[in-house]
Amino acid sequence: MSEYIPSYFIDTSLSEHRWICRLCSDKIKKQQLPSRALLNKLEVCQIPSELKKLNNLEKHLIALRLPFMKILNLTSGKVSSRLAQKGTKGPLHCVPSDVQDT
Structure with missing residues (x-):
């Protein structure tokens, strides 16, 4: 070192x-x-082109962990909720997923 x-x-x-x-x-x-x-080896690697083409449902189907959390808008009502900065509140649970069956 x-x-x-x-x-x-x-x-x-x-x-x-x-x-x-x-x-x-x-x-x-x-x-x-x-x-x-x-x-x-903690650098961010390139995302393969096959994974870039996946929609949200497909990404969830192959995910090794499924996070469950409450997501809140951190900005006031002046900004569209779609564009607002997000944050989490409360507990966060990551449930393992068996991708062999999907």
């Missing part, structure tokens, strides 16, 4: 600022790899 951290800082120019979140900074100070690091 220690060989990756210096290379991150050496690559920067004097005019470039790089920020590290508190969670990652604490882990780096302890000489540990942060759990959200790219080295843990």
Whole structure:
């Protein structure tokens, strides 16, 4: 882990600022790899074209987990509910789905 951290800082120019979140900074100070690091292969990969074409029902049929939650509009009534920023309230339940049968 220690060989990756210096290379991150050496690559920067004097005019470039790089920020590290508190969670990652604490882990780096302890000489540990942060759990959200790219080295843990947590980067977002490209979505296959077959999955991009699915409608909402098809996405739910192949989902490994089905979330159940109460979704609220976070903005006032001036904005259309379709365009409003959303948020959740109350418990969130993720139910496993058996995709072999679908």
